Amino acid sequence: MHFEQGKKSISRPAVRIAIIGIALGLSVMIVSVAVVIGFKNEIRSKTIGFGGHIQITNFDNNNTYAMNPIQVHQSLLRRIKSIEGVRQVQRFATKPGIIKTDNQFQGIVVKGVDKGFDWSFFKSNLLEGSVLNFDSNDLGNNVIISRYLAEILNLKLGDTFLTYFIQDQVRVRKFKITGIYATNFIEYDRLFVLVDIRHVQALNNWESNSFSGLEILIDDFDQIDQVGDNVYESTANIFSKQGNAYITQTIKQLNPQVFSWLNLLDTNVWVILMLMLSVAGFNMISGLMILILERTNMIGVLKALGANDLSIRKMFLFHSFFLIGKGMIWGNIIGLILCAIQYYWHLIPLDPQAYYVSTVPICFDWLNIILLNLGTLLASLLMMIAPTYLITKISPAKIIRYE
Numbered sequence: 001m002h003f004e005q006g007k008k009s010i011s012r013p014a015v016r017i018a019i020i021g022i023a024l025g026l027s028v029m030i031v032s033v034a035v036v037i038g039f040k041n042e043i044r045s046k047t048i049g050f051g052g053h054i055q056i057t058n059f060d061n062n063n064t065y066a067m068n069p070i071q072v073h074q075s076l077l078r079r080i081k082s083i084e085g086v087r088q089v090q091r092f093a094t095k096p097g098i099i100k101t102d103n104q105f106q107g108i109v110v111k112g113v114d115k116g117f118d119w120s121f122f123k124s125n126l127l128e129g130s131v132l133n134f135d136s137n138d139l140g141n142n143v144i145i146s147r148y149l150a151e152i153l154n155l156k157l158g159d160t161f162l163t164y165f166i167q168d169q170v171r172v173r174k175f176k177i178t179g180i181y182a183t184n185f186i187e188y189d190r191l192f193v194l195v196d197i198r199h200v201q202a203l204n205n206w207e208s209n210s211f212s213g214l215e216i217l218i219d220d221f222d223q224i225d226q227v228g229d230n231v232y233e234s235t236a237n238i239f240s241k242q243g244n245a246y247i248t249q250t251i252k253q254l255n256p257q258v259f260s261w262l263n264l265l266d267t268n269v270w271v272i273l274m275l276m277l278s279v280a281g282f283n284m285i286s287g288l289m290i291l292i293l294e295r296t297n298m299i300g301v302l303k304a305l306g307a308n309d310l311s312i313r314k315m316f317l318f319h320s321f322f323l324i325g326k327g328m329i330w331g332n333i334i335g336l337i338l339c340a341i342q343y344y345w346h347l348i349p350l351d352p353q354a355y356y357v358s359t360v361p362i363c364f365d366w367l368n369i370i371l372l373n374l375g376t377l378l379a380s381l382l383m384m385i386a387p388t389y390l391i392t393k394i395s396p397a398k399i400i401r402y403e
Helices: 011-051 074-081 120-124 147-152 197-204 221-235 256-294 296-304 309-345 366-385 387-393 396-402
Strands: 054-058 086-100 105-113 126-129 142-146 160-165 171-181 192-196 213-218 246-250
Touching: 011 120, 011 256, 011 309, 011 366, 054 221, 074 086, 074 213, 074 221, 086 197, 105 147, 105 160, 105 197, 120 126, 142 147, 147 171, 171 197, 192 197, 213 221, 221 246, 256 296, 256 309, 256 366, 256 387, 296 309, 296 396, 309 366, 309 387, 366 387
Parallel strands: 105 192, 142 171
Antiparallel strands: 054 213, 054 246, 086 105, 086 160, 086 213, 126 171, 142 192, 160 171
């Protein structure tokens, strides 16, 4: 039976508006989810890239980059690597310093790494040059610096600069830029300069097995709390030469403000989803009510012929299902096309100093998109049940008498 026959049908434009409402609502929801998940993944990956998922450091550090050392032996590395979920363990050492050029100076943090360091994050953000090479046993003076520091200090690839380290006696090191990176995470780009870890050990007069700490990379971020607890249990009874305990902290504990901010984004997404779903649902309710009222005579005749309320309500619900499905198909097409355009062509820029990314990030999380479609379909169909209750109020006797 055709529900949309007749050139003068009032329901036709109402149904079209309802379909458009579903399509626009779903497309906005898809774009919102893709942007928020993409943004969270970008910020999270940059935070992890500079500090790992989990860090083990000396308990007596006062949250500064001038860290007291811990002693790292092969037995400790083997113990941590044996923990389920741990992908890699890498040693690091940090030391604050001041870069001085002819016209500028800038406070920085020198981060020393060794040949066991995972360079994948910095390689993906490398603009010029190459990462540090540890093939030679000679202590080189090569460094990797951020574009932010290079610009404010007027440095370029291949330039050398002096770095001053304030301690009992001021010490100076001359470094050469062999790589320039840019993560757009200004909080870290303005600080970190990567060097051979032996520079930091020599400046601090540390032994070869002394480091600022260990960075642990894991396979699944969702398991970070559980893996962090397992690492803590493996290192809780270890002490430094000074008698200080080792402390294990996840990246969420080290950067609570960043991850609290990211968690707030979830609230914004839920608000958008509820608003869009409400608007689309009310459009469908209005369209279905008009559809039912316009076909009051048909409903009365069907009842007179023996059809019960439930069968007629099912008929209208099935019709609503196809209308909702049509709107959802268009919503997916529009939403995914918009996401693809931004993903491949980066048409919408952002201020990296405010958002830590240069363009609006997009993440195609297909599981969430599927769940979003199923949730929209289910919620829309549940909203359609109430309007069909009007059918039970239609009396065939009154309709026939009126005719």
